[in-house]
Amino acid sequence: MLGMDVTEVASGTAEQPGPAVMVRWWAITLVMVSAAAVLILELTSVRLAAPYVGNTFQTYTASIAVTLAAIALGANRGGWAADFLPPKVLIGPLLAVGGLLVLASKPIVLAVGPLVRDSGPAGSIILVGVAAAAPVAVLSAISPVVVKTQLRRLADSGTVVGRFSAFGTVGGLAGTFLTGYVLLATLPVSAILVGTGAVLVALGGWQLVGSRWLTGRRTVIGMVAVLVLATGGAVALPVPCDYETAYYCARVTDDSDRPGGRTLWLDDAEHSYVDTEDYGYLKFAYTQRYGDVINAMWPARKPVRALHIGGGGFTMPRWLTATRPGSTSRVLEVDPVVVRLGRERLGLRTSDALQVRVGDARVSIRSEPAAGYDLVIGDAFSSSAVPWHLATQEFAAELRRVLRPGGLYVLNVIDFPPLALLAAEIATVRSVFGAVTVMGTKAALEGKEGGNFVIVAGDRIPDRDTLLAAAAHRGEPGGVASPAQLAALVGNARPLTDDRAPVDQLITTYRYF
The missing domain is CATH 1.20.1250 (Growth Hormone; Chain: A;)
Incomplete structure (x- = not known):
């Protein structure tokens, strides 16, 4: 220096x-x-x-x-x-x-x-x-x-x-x-x-x-x-996984009470149940509600053309095939490993009557024909919530486009009090479809507990008394919302849109498990 x-x-x-x-x-x-x-x-x-x-x-x-x-x-x-x-x-x-x-x-x-x-x-x-x-x-x-x-x-x-x-x-x-x-x-x-x-x-x-x-x-x-x-x-x-996919930690457990019973877990949630020896058996309450709606809307054994948003255990497509011969189903499933798991562990067999299309449903829906389906079943989940882009007005409008006049959209939603996500999703579906109701346990519809809710929407929907009778028959009395209950559930909720869809922030799950 x-x-x-x-x-x-x-x-x-x-x-x-x-x-x-x-x-x-x-x-x-x-x-x-x-x-x-x-x-x-x-x-x-x-x-x-x-x-x-x-x-x-x-x-x-x-x-x-x-x-x-x-x-x-x-x-x-x-x-x-x-x-x-x-x-x-x-x-x-x-x-x-x-x-x-x-x-x-x-x-x-x-x-x-x-x-x-x-x-x-x-x-x-x-x-x-x-x-x-x-x-x-x-x-x-x-x-x-x-x-x-x-x-x-x-x-x-x-x-x-x-x-x-x-x-x-x-x-x-x-x-x-x-x-x-x-x-x-x-x-x-x-x-x-x-x-x-x-x-x-x-x-x-x-x-x-x-x-x-x-x-x-x-x-x-x-x-x-x-x-x-x-x-x-x-x-x-x-x-804790049988299969690690790009989206999920997936595993399958056996039902000790039914030799063919299998439960599919995705991450931390029980996602689907299927009996590989009896596809007509529905264990989960929300799938039983699906069955009530379908049976109330269409005569027994009448074939139905259905689009399924989310594959999971592929329970409902196979139920339709078993209970309504001649029915056809197309499943939009984002995860190819879930499809492989279905084939290897859950007895899934695809055919002309049960087709699976791998890809994000928000993208895949665009190429589906207008007025091509009698029924759309929404059962896609990311953890415990419907993926946000499948919960908005814009997606609901796409579903209405692919439904025939008189067709139905049924959607599985999980939420717990104060039921903010359920309220927002009802408001969303109601803003697109002319008629809407909700199914759940009596206590849940009164806002006292949570769990799985099924939203039913369309230009017209099954009669409430018919659905109430079916729910009571399988042990769920009062399992369909009255007009007053529906109004109380929605409250002042705003519809979800592509610009505003805070699904993960609205859902309440962790306080109640």
Whole structure:
């Protein structure tokens, strides 16, 4: 410094003493890989949490919030550490520890998940936090540390920081697209996490050896052994799923009382029940209400042409085939794995009478013919709520378009007092269809309890007395809303639209489980 011109220092052109320079391509690789891993973990943490707290908007919000907070903390602490310790020496431990934490995320969620099951938004934050916060923070510390290895002159600092910020963003985008479009569609979440963690630990071990933290054959063998044990443990641990899909943690349980009885669980909810030896049997009350409506609307055994929004256990399509020979059904199901599960575990057989179209119903409905169906059955769920884009006026208008004159739309809605989601959905359907009623238990229709409600809508709907008699016959007296009850349920609720559909915020479930 004594021999350096003062203007040279002030202009930033002087060489600055600092750490040994890491090869640029390697530095870029580490930043991109760590950023990609952060986004992979952000997306997969939702799937880890969903079996316990649901696949809701709150779960996604928790994932984004936890990830952003952990990125901020990690970047801050990483930059601080790089000023006090040799940056090249820090990178290996950060990669290795981050990878081990990724491998540990699944066991941690399996341990904590049952403790926060069905606890709503708070549970989402807790579960996503224990899964993702620590590994994301550690991995986010890598970028500022790597940048420090590349800073040689003050004059180049803006270029260097900007370059690595850009490459970190590219890595994050790669992780996002890879996870959303490829990994979740082809691999179980556990395999994604194991692969990501193994890559990070391997890179960390390589960096540790290169930085001379680890030397000798025994040390390298020890690192490999740790990686193998951690990976094997993560793979071997049980998961609460038979099938991990891009949308759900799905499993099937047997009914001890009926040899052919099967219950389909999607995430944390009982979604469907089907008896593979008797398709005419309906166990769940809401499907029995569907049956009451269909029997009241059309003469016994009259064939019906039906469109089903959501497949699940494919209960109602097969009930129609069993009880009304000649009926035809088309099912719009978003998840191809649910269709495969139906074939492998629930006895599903497709045919001209039962067709399945894989894709989002909001998109698929556009190509369905106008006035092509007698009946539309809505039974699509994301966790406990109807997906918001299938709950709006605009979607209801599409359903009315595909219904023939005199056709019916029946929709399953889950809610609990104060029944805000039910009120909004009744208002929505009523704004499109000429006649509407609601079915449920007597106490639920009085606003005293919650559960499954069935909204019935159309140009005309079955006579209330006929539906009341059918409900009473199967043990649900008073199970159809009177005009006064319907008005009380709706209140001042506003219809849901594509511009305003806070479905996950309106539903009340977690307080009552």
